Amino acid sequence: MTKPILEIKELKTSFKAYNGLLPAVDGVSLTVNEGEIVGVVGESGCGKSVTAQSILRLFDERKEVKYEGEISYGGVNLLSLKAKQMSSIRGNDISMIFQDPLTSLNPVYPIGEQIVEAMLAHQRISKKQAMQRAIELLQLTGIPSPQERYHQYPHQLSGGMRQRVMIAIALACRPKLLIADEPTTALDVTIQAQIMSLLARLNKQLNMSILLITHDLGIVAETCHKVVVMYLGQVVETASVQELFQSPRHPYTQALLQAMPRIDSERGKPLTVIEGSLPTLNQLPQGCRFVSRCSYATEKCHSASPILKPVEGVQALVRCWNADLIKIESRSQGQQARSGGEDHVIQSVQS
Amino acid sequence: MLFNPSNRRKPLLQVENLHKSYWSKAKNSFKKARVRAIRDVSFTIFAGETYGLVGESGCGKSTLGKTLLRLTEQDSGSILYEGNDLAKLSSKQLRHYRKELQMVFQDPYSSLNPRIVVGEALEEPLHVHRIGTPQERTERAMDMLAAVGLKREHYYSLPHQLSGGQRQRIGLARALIVHPKLVVCDEPVSALDVIIQAQIIQLLKRLQHDMNLTYLFISHDISVVRHISDRIGVMYLGRLVEEGDTESLFQQPTHPYTKLLLSAVPVPDPFAVKKEWQQEGELPSPLEKIAGCSFHTRCPYATERCRLEEPEPKRVNEEHWAACHYA
Missing domain, CATH: 3.40.50.300 (P-loop containing nucleotide triphosphate hydrolases)
Structure with a gap:
C-alpha cells in the first residue's frame, strides 16, 4: 500500500496570458501510493x-503553458520526457476519464472500435485478441450484452453507459493509475452511485490507483483513502479521509465542510456562510491566499505566505500559520457539533 | 422561519x-x-x-x-x-x-441579457407591469440590490462583470422586485x-x-x-x-x-455505515x-x-x- 507510484513535487503550471504568466497551479505537491484512491x-x-491534466501534459507547451517542478512516475520525471515517450505513457500507464462522456467519445465510431484503438496503439496485440478483450472490458465495467453494445455508437447509449465505456477505454491497457476528472458530475445521483461503486471495485480488483478530482465531499468521504484540498492553485491541506472529516485544520477546509447541506445533519440549522468570493489569479492577496475570507487571519497572514507543514497531533499537512491554534471542533457521527456561537468567528447568517 | x-x-x-x-x-x-x-x-x-x-x-x-x-x-x-x-x-x-408568480432559473449565465446593465434588467418587470415612475423604479431596483446583498454600484454592471453567485442574486432580485x-x-x-x-x-x-x-x-x-x-x-x-x-x-x-x-x-462522513442497496439499471x-x-x-x-x-x-x-x- 505504501509504495508511491506518482509523486508530484512543487508543480507549477502557468498559462500564457496577454499580461504575462498566470499560475493556475502554484507549487502543488502530492503523492499517490499503490492501490490508493486519492481525492482532490x-x-x-x-x-x-489543471493539476490532473498537467500530469499527462495535455496542454500545448509551445503555445499555452509552462510547467515547472517535478512529476515523478516510476522514478521518471514526466516533465522531462520527449513528446513521443510521453505518448507511450498516456493511456498506457496512466489513463484519464473526463466529466462529459459524450464529448470525450468519437460520435462516428462504434464504441468497441474506440476501445480497440487504445490497445492497438500501445500493445502488441492482434485485432482479434483486442476485440475479445474489449468485450471483456465492457463486461467488467457492467455493460449488459457487451457483444451487441460493441457495435453501437455513443448516441445510442445513456450517460451512465457512456461513462462506463470511457472507463473501459481507460482500462484497456491495464494502467497503474487512473485519473478521474469529475467522472460523475454530469450524471444523476443513482447512476453516480453505480459509477462510484464500479470505480471502487476496480480499484480493489485490479489494484489500480485512482486520482479522483471532484467537488463533492460526499463522494470523497465514501470512496477516497486520502484527500488533498486545493484553494487558488495551492494545496491547503492533505490528510487521510478520516482525519479530514473528523478534525479539519485549515480554515478553508472547515468552511467547505460547514457550507455543505448534509443529508445526515440536523435539519433547520442554518448553514455557516463565509462571505466574499474567490479572488482572481491576477489579483491574489498578499500573504496567505485565503486571508481575505478567513476569520482567523492575523497580521502575519497578511504579510507572509504560509507553507504546507505538519501540525501537532495529527498526520495532516496544513498550509496555515495558525493551524496549531485553531481549535478542532470534533464532529460526532452524522452530527454537526458546530454552532453559530462558540469561538469561531465565521459569520453565520441566521434565517 | x-x-x-x-x-x-x-x-x-x-x-x-x-x-x-x-x-x-x-x-x-x-x-x-x-x-x-x-x-x-x-x-x-x-x-x-x-x-x-x-x-x-x-x-x-x-x-x-x-x-x-x-x-x-x-x-x-x-x-x-x-x-x-x-x-x-x-x-x-x-x-x-x-x-x-415568479421564477428563478438555474443558469445565471444564460438567464440574463448580456447587453443590458443589471439595473435596467431589474426595472424591466416594473415596466411591464406599469409600476411606479422611472425614479421610483430606480429606487426600487437599488433597494432590491441591497436586499440580495449586492452594492449600489452593481446597478451599472453588465452580467459578464459578475460572478456566478452574483448573477444568481440578480436573477433572484429580478423575480422578487414585483413582490x-x-x-x-x-x-x-x-x-x-x-x-x-x-x-x-x-x-x-x-x-x-x-x-x-x-x-x-x-x-x-x-x-x-x-x-x-x-x-x-x-x-x-x-x-x-x-x-x-x-x-x-x-x-x-x-x-x-x-x-x-x-x-x-x-454521505460526507467516512465513518458512516455503508448502505448496501445497490441498484443496477x-x-x-x-x-x-x-x-x-x-x-x-x-x-x-x-x-x-x-x-x-x-x-x-x-x-x-x-x-x-x-x-x-x-x-
Whole structure:
C-alpha cells in the first residue's frame, strides 16, 4: 500500500496570458501510493483539473503553458520526457476519464472500435485478441450484452453507459493509475452511485490507483483513502479521509465542510456562510491566499505566505500559520457539533 | 422561519390532475412519439411554505414548474391559484397573476441579457407591469440590490462583470422586485460551488421570511432540498410517486424509488455505515410506454401486480403518502 507510484513535487503550471504568466497551479505537491484512491477537492477554478491534466501534459507547451517542478512516475520525471515517450505513457500507464462522456467519445465510431484503438496503439496485440478483450472490458465495467453494445455508437447509449465505456477505454491497457476528472458530475445521483461503486471495485480488483478530482465531499468521504484540498492553485491541506472529516485544520477546509447541506445533519440549522468570493489569479492577496475570507487571519497572514507543514497531533499537512491554534471542533457521527456561537468567528447568517 | 403546521391551512396553489405531453421524434422511425412529461400530477402548496420537488433528470420536474406558470401550456387539469384556475385564463387576464408568480432559473449565465446593465434588467418587470415612475423604479431596483446583498454600484454592471453567485442574486432580485407571492426556483443553486451555494440558500431563506414568500423549490440535489423544504414531492417519469413533510419522508421513505434515491446520496462522513442497496439499471426512455407502476422495471420488489396495475396513493401518515401497491 505504501509504495508511491506518482509523486508530484512543487508543480507549477502557468498559462500564457496577454499580461504575462498566470499560475493556475502554484507549487502543488502530492503523492499517490499503490492501490490508493486519492481525492482532490476544491471549488471551481482552484486548479484541480489543471493539476490532473498537467500530469499527462495535455496542454500545448509551445503555445499555452509552462510547467515547472517535478512529476515523478516510476522514478521518471514526466516533465522531462520527449513528446513521443510521453505518448507511450498516456493511456498506457496512466489513463484519464473526463466529466462529459459524450464529448470525450468519437460520435462516428462504434464504441468497441474506440476501445480497440487504445490497445492497438500501445500493445502488441492482434485485432482479434483486442476485440475479445474489449468485450471483456465492457463486461467488467457492467455493460449488459457487451457483444451487441460493441457495435453501437455513443448516441445510442445513456450517460451512465457512456461513462462506463470511457472507463473501459481507460482500462484497456491495464494502467497503474487512473485519473478521474469529475467522472460523475454530469450524471444523476443513482447512476453516480453505480459509477462510484464500479470505480471502487476496480480499484480493489485490479489494484489500480485512482486520482479522483471532484467537488463533492460526499463522494470523497465514501470512496477516497486520502484527500488533498486545493484553494487558488495551492494545496491547503492533505490528510487521510478520516482525519479530514473528523478534525479539519485549515480554515478553508472547515468552511467547505460547514457550507455543505448534509443529508445526515440536523435539519433547520442554518448553514455557516463565509462571505466574499474567490479572488482572481491576477489579483491574489498578499500573504496567505485565503486571508481575505478567513476569520482567523492575523497580521502575519497578511504579510507572509504560509507553507504546507505538519501540525501537532495529527498526520495532516496544513498550509496555515495558525493551524496549531485553531481549535478542532470534533464532529460526532452524522452530527454537526458546530454552532453559530462558540469561538469561531465565521459569520453565520441566521434565517 | 420554518412554517408552523397549525397555521398552514391556507392553500396558495392547488394542482389537480395535471397532464402535459410533448411530441418528439420516435426512435428508429420518422413518426412522432408522445412524451408524457407530466402524468396526472396533483398537489397543493400552502402559503408560506417551501415545497421541494426532487427527481432525476428527465422526470418532468422542470416542465411541471414551467407549466404551473403557464410558460408552457398544459394538456388538461387545473391549476388553482387562490381559487382561480390559471389554466382557464386568457393571456390578458393572466398578466395580473404573472406579477404574483415568479421564477428563478438555474443558469445565471444564460438567464440574463448580456447587453443590458443589471439595473435596467431589474426595472424591466416594473415596466411591464406599469409600476411606479422611472425614479421610483430606480429606487426600487437599488433597494432590491441591497436586499440580495449586492452594492449600489452593481446597478451599472453588465452580467459578464459578475460572478456566478452574483448573477444568481440578480436573477433572484429580478423575480422578487414585483413582490410575488409564489416563486418557482428551478435548480437555483445547482450551477454554484458549495460555499456560494450556502450563501444563496441562506439568502433565499432570509428573503422568504422578510417578504413572506412561498417557494416551489425544484432540484436534483436531495441534500439541498432536504435543507430548505418543509414538504417534499418525489417525481419519477412524470408522476409524483411520494409526498410528505421533510421529516417523515427522510425518516420513513416508503416508495422504493425514494429509498433508492436517498440511498444513492453520498454521505460526507467516512465513518458512516455503508448502505448496501445497490441498484443496477437506469431510467427508461420517456418514450417507452410502461404499463402498471412506472418504476417496476427498476424495482427489486416488483411483482405481477406492479406490471399490470397502476398503484394508487396510499397514506403513510396524515401528511405523507406513496404511490406503491406495497406501501
